[in-house]
Amino acid sequence: MNQALLLRQELPHPDTYPSGVIPVPEAITGTAFFPGGHGLWMEEGAPSFPVGGIMVLGHDFHSEVEYHRSKDKKMENLKSPTWRNLLNLLKEAGVAPRQCFFTNFFMGLRAGSATTGVFPGRKDSRFVAECSAFFLTQLRHMKPRGILVLGSEVPSLIAPLSPQLSPWLGARLGDIDRQQAAHRTAVQFTPDAPACTVVSLIHPSLRHANLRHRTKAVGRDAHAYEVELVQRAWE
Numbered sequence: 001m002n003q004a005l006l007l008r009q010e011l012p013h014p015d016t017y018p019s020g021v022i023p024v025p026e027a028i029t030g031t032a033f034f035p036g037g038h039g040l041w042m043e044e045g046a047p048s049f050p051v052g053g054i055m056v057l058g059h060d061f062h063s064e065v066e067y068h069r070s071k072d073k074k075m076e077n078l079k080s081p082t083w084r085n086l087l088n089l090l091k092e093a094g095v096a097p098r099q100c101f102f103t104n105f106f107m108g109l110r111a112g113s114a115t116t117g118v119f120p121g122r123k124d125s126r127f128v129a130e131c132s133a134f135f136l137t138q139l140r141h142m143k144p145r146g147i148l149v150l151g152s153e154v155p156s157l158i159a160p161l162s163p164q165l166s167p168w169l170g171a172r173l174g175d176i177d178r179q180q181a182a183h184r185t186a187v188q189f190t191p192d193a194p195a196c197t198v199v200s201l202i203h204p205s206l207r208h209a210n211l212r213h214r215t216k217a218v219g220r221d222a223h224a225y226e227v228e229l230v231q232r233a234w235e
Contacts (some may be wrong), residue, residue: 020120030075146233
């Protein structure tokens with residue numbers, strides 16, 4: 001937990017958040033993706049920070065309204081499509097949630113209630129650079145063996161940070177699949193963070209709707225393929 005608290009202290013300064021993005025007032029106490037919560041699996045007592053485990057990397061943490069709803073309940077809704085499908089995938093791959101750090105590329109909340117569409121800070125190059133730098137900070141704290149990248153938006157955001165991710169430059173999930181590039185090994189982001197495996201997954205919230213597209217692109221059952229990708233990231 002201590003490292004999660006240290007990460008919170010190193011978040012981008014509130015004055016640097018672009019229009020439409022607001023800082024998280026305080027961490028949700030129970031299970032919730034970082035930065036809305038601590039990013040740890042809180043369902044089995046006080047967790048330790050999973051150094052050397054799996055980083056689960058999403059795009060952004062919901063909206064201001066959804067954050068307050070989760071904060072009032074002291075946790076995110078673990079029965080939501082994102083959590084339900086993600087937890088089922090981890091279980092089938094043999095990865096325990098306590099071995100994961102659940103986080104996002106973009107820090108802050110979408111002001112108001114909108115949870116879809118382009119993230120308000122996406123076109124602010126300075127803020128993207130800040131979030132890129134903070135992603136590297138998270139890597140240095142966690143030293144993950146594997147990173148599960150969720151959805152089509154995040155791959156192109158982290159691709160410029162490592163030469164091993166060059167097939168992901170400007171790419172969405174379909175482009176990555178057509179290049180057979182969803183599984184990248186020995187990815188080196190910084191000299192002081194160990195190389196790790198990085199895999200690209202369908203976003204859990206849209207998993208069942210999009211499995212058929214991945215099946216067509218990779219030429220095999222997409223569910224089994226994603227289970228294998230998670231296992232490779234863990235191994």
